[in-house]
Amino acid sequence: MRFLLDTEQRAFAASLDAMLTSADTPSVVRAWATGDHAPGRALWSRLAGAGVFALAVPGAYDGVGPLPVELAVAFVELGRHGVPGPLVETVAAAALLSGLDESGPAKRLLPSLASGETMATVALPGGGTYVLDGDVADVHLTVRAATSATAGLHLTPTPVGASSAPRASLDPARRLVLPHSGGELLAAGPHVARAAAHALIWARLATAAQALGVGLALLDRTVGYVKQRRQFGVPVGSFQAVKHRLADALIGLEFARPLLFGAALSMAPAHVAAAKVAACEAAYVAARTALQLHGAVGYTDEYDLSLWLTKARALRAAWGTPAACRAEVLCG
């Protein structure tokens, strides 16, 4: 029993943090939101180079995984810096492909996911209505299942001809399309349904980690702001009403963190669902707190806080609504 990140895991987080800080990630997010994906793709390659996507890919397919704890470590940093793109979806694609009984689709697609050459997006049963960043992902994987026996995994290889025009998300850096119909059938049968359920767990874990990072960023920036912003001749951070809101935001985040890493250790569906509820709730409380304590400046899109405020809202429903995840907690 030693329930703490080890030195190597902490160093991994620190190296991603340093890379994303130097990459001016907010400008990458803003470009992504306007449809200029080049800076996002460049950053994606650097993340792949650091091994982020290989964590969900088994060694047999050029990955280093599956390593859910390290994946959670990485996604906290991705959330903290607001990195755009189908990050969770690419991880879910890797889990989906490596969970199939047959190795053909995995051999074909996983090495390029691990290396960052391919950006994937995914639609799974139980995952939600829209497909994230469907206008930019290189491959769309769609699992359709009337029953688990008839589940089929379909591949649509290009972003062109997405089944619908992208719809705007509350988070301008998330671009939503409806899932494709048709496409090439890669695999079919009950094992596809099992692999999809497995992929959903990975997607939820990564989303929980990303949400925790988003919440930590919101809290950090707000603490910095209330220390320097003065009203009535003193920093607003000296007011008890302000302190107590921030203390509550910290409590939410600090108790979500062990749920996240406990879930990464067990990968039990109920534990992962619990982590997702707690992390998304804590991030959202942090977002509301951040907005209130910044005042009107926080309510503008030109101020960078907006990049995290809108993501905290969007992640709540991604890969399982709070209600769906709470129901899962009580199944376990």
Place this chain on the structure above:
Amino acid sequence: MDLAHSPADEAFRAEARAWLDAHVPRVALPSLETEEGFAAHRAWEAELAADRWSVVSWPAAYGGRDADIVRWLVFEEEYYAAGAPGRVSQNGISLLAPTLFEHGTLEQRARVLPSMASGEVIWAQAWSEPEAGSDLASLTSRAVRTDGGWLLSGQKTWSSRAAFADRAFGLFRSEPDTPKPHQGLTYLMFDLRAPGVTVRPIGRLDGKPAFAELFLDDVFVQDEDVIGEPSRGWRVAMSTAGNERGLTLRSPGRFLASADRLVDLWRSRADPADTALRDRVADAVIGARAYQLFTYANASRFLDGESIGAEASLNKVFWSEYDIALHETALDLLGPEGELADTDWSEGYVFSLAGPLYAGTNEIQRDIIAERLLGLPKGRR
């Protein structure tokens, strides 16, 4: 990163579980806030102590099992999962004993600890005064030097367990004119039945005398009952307060067991269409697990040699608010029966309501979190 326990720790768990299976009373004891219940709980402490289960984290020399913090957590998980009674000796075991291990003399430990472990002497805390609660350093009760000891005078209040307890511990002002209020305080133990002590039980919300006022009129205390140096009691007391808020006052085992019982209640009672109630039950399960894992993370840091400082305040706010939410959910699940007094759930509910008030109010804890963990500037309270 690892949550698995060692085979030795699992063997310890199995031993505890077997003992508890054989000994936990089949019928719940009456409330420990009644005279009858207090006596029954005292007898239970003696039964625990007979097989060295009352103070597992203490050294064997004092009746313990030298359990480290992980084993203590394991024991608590088993203890509450077995439905064992609440601990009437908790004030002594979790507040006074750690203070004695840190600041007491060998003579004090030898004299005080064995009878605490067996439940023969039950301890009450005597911190608060009518004008000194959250601002504890403003206390005014006095300890005046006399031949061979001290004379205590003044008034203490909200003294938990004092209605039926034997002895108490608290802070007294031994130097009236110091530049700062937390200087000149002495940490003393005293007998609740000594001449000059008047105990006036106070009924809590449901009328049960869960605490008391203490009126002290030249109560003699021998020098041997001073913990640490005279007039340097604040530092001693603060290490005790850290224990109170930190790892040992509320074990995760208690909430894990309560959350399990809540899920059982929900399965047997709930209207499946009431998703709002379902969500609250799920949140109780999530909160119990969060608290367990947070505690294991802190225990790991503790075993690495780090100290748990202001983080204890995160813990205190979390468990005290969690405890109320858990019990509110249970009462709502019970519907009209939730109104009944003297059930396990209603007893737990009344008990939980005090959580945000004692051990430093949650407002004080949030100030500590904001100033020491987030680095926000001090301001007017």
